[in-house]
Amino acid sequence: MVYDYDLLVIGAGSGGVRCARIAAEQGAKVAIVEKQHWGGTCVNIGCVPKKLMMMASGFGDEAKLSQGFGWSNQRGEHHWKALIEAKNNEVERLNQVYLSTLRKAGVHIYTGSASFKDPHTLQICKSSLSPEYFETKCVSSERIVIATGSLPTLPDIEGNTLGITSDQAFYLSERPKRVLIVGAGYIGIEFSGIFKGLGSTVDLVYRQKLPLRGFDEDLRQALYDGITQRGITQHNECKPLNVLKRADKYIVHLDNGKKIETDCVFFATGRHPNSKGLNLSTVGVNLSSKGQIFVNNEFETNVPHIYAIGDVIDKINLTPVAIAQGHALAERLFAGSQRHNAYAMTPKAVFFYPPLSSTGLTEEEAVKEGEIEIYQTQFTPMRFAFSSSKFKTFIKMIVDKKTQKVIGLHIMGIDAPEMMQGFAVAIAAGLTKYGFDQTIGIHPSSAEELVSLRQITRVAKKV
Structure with a gap:
């Protein structure tokens, strides 16, 4: 032929x-x-315009942070159309x-x-x-x-066509003052941060106890705390029953009995x-x-x-x-x-404020493979030293006890994805904890904490 x-x-x-x-x-x-x-x-x-919008949402926070360092500028109004x-x-x-x-x-x-x-x-x-x-x-x-x-996948509920998905979110002519986001995966978490950072009131509705199903439990807890600190209202362990339109507003009924009025319903319910x-x-x-x-x-x-x-x-x-x-x-x-x-060691990032990133196994996955050592720390980075917003950086390292290979790394904090990309190479190459310990840190930086972890937080194994 x-x-x-x-x-x-x-x-x-x-x-x-x-x-x-x-x-x-x-x-x-x-x-x-x-x-x-x-x-x-x-x-x-998707990811390119989303990160551009995430960066836009963070500049207001950076302007506010700068005041603690002596700058007199005030946070100005954001122009959505621009x-x-x-x-x-x-x-x-x-x-x-x-x-x-x-x-x-x-x-x-x-x-x-x-x-x-x-x-x-x-x-x-x-x-x-x-x-x-x-x-x-x-x-x-x-x-x-x-x-x-x-x-995008819409949930099978009454009024699902009244909402938008990420496809439409990038082309809204105006930023809604109030947004209700359904779903706490990548898209739901990232857009909740975008809209909140640009000035919207945000409600986040999801079925699980913690956001980002499939990520490490401790990282999920750190994110849960960060979402609340960001000023986003979380409605966890529930789901919407329907969406109703009332004049130019929307009413969303949840299965826990709550009713939420909003200007925009955003479905981030998977793809x-x-x-x-x-x-x-x-x-x-x-x-x-x-x-x-x-x-x-x-x-x-x-x-x-x-x-x-x-x-x-x-x-x-x-x-x-x-x-x-x-x-x-x-x-x-x-x-x-x-x-x-090395698909098993694929690094991942979620661009919230602050962002989070993971590579390798979660603790829940690792304990199924054998006995593990956990190294964990949490601290306030220097960026927030003079601010009332004390966003913490969270770091968790998982080490195979027998081989001493680092098999999982989870970070939430400013520049977490940038840090993770470099360390993902080391983890994919099979670097041991001793290899991390041998490496001299860059001071002062958040990344130096990754080569300074010495005290085992706990040892875990499959029960």
């Missing part, structure tokens, strides 16, 4: 773009199809960067909606955003990669794989009931020449993981490489 392409990628998010570019640089004939967002969710309606305009301009610039990168690599670009016509052929329907004119095209490829990401509409049943690709595409360790579906990467496989749903998967897959297919990444 002669195909139009050696590789065709569906979805131009970070993972899909990396896969297409690396394959093209290895000499493959490559095409990529994207319906709307060049750069995907992360660049357009922020959104600046964010939109940056996102558009990044869109063009992604397109330019693909074109320079020799990747053929299609803007449209793709679906399978047969196992090697995609039907591409023209999008209104397409720079080239076509109604419908059919293109064939020897190999096809699905990198279509994920979409689901974006596999609907690809016509995968035609080619027999196996899916879960939620739309997750099943793959093996080489990102192969049950159909040998069809692959999937990123959020659509619903494993570790982080942008750098999708990029690593796309890079590894392209090199394996076209460069004979056996590139692999």
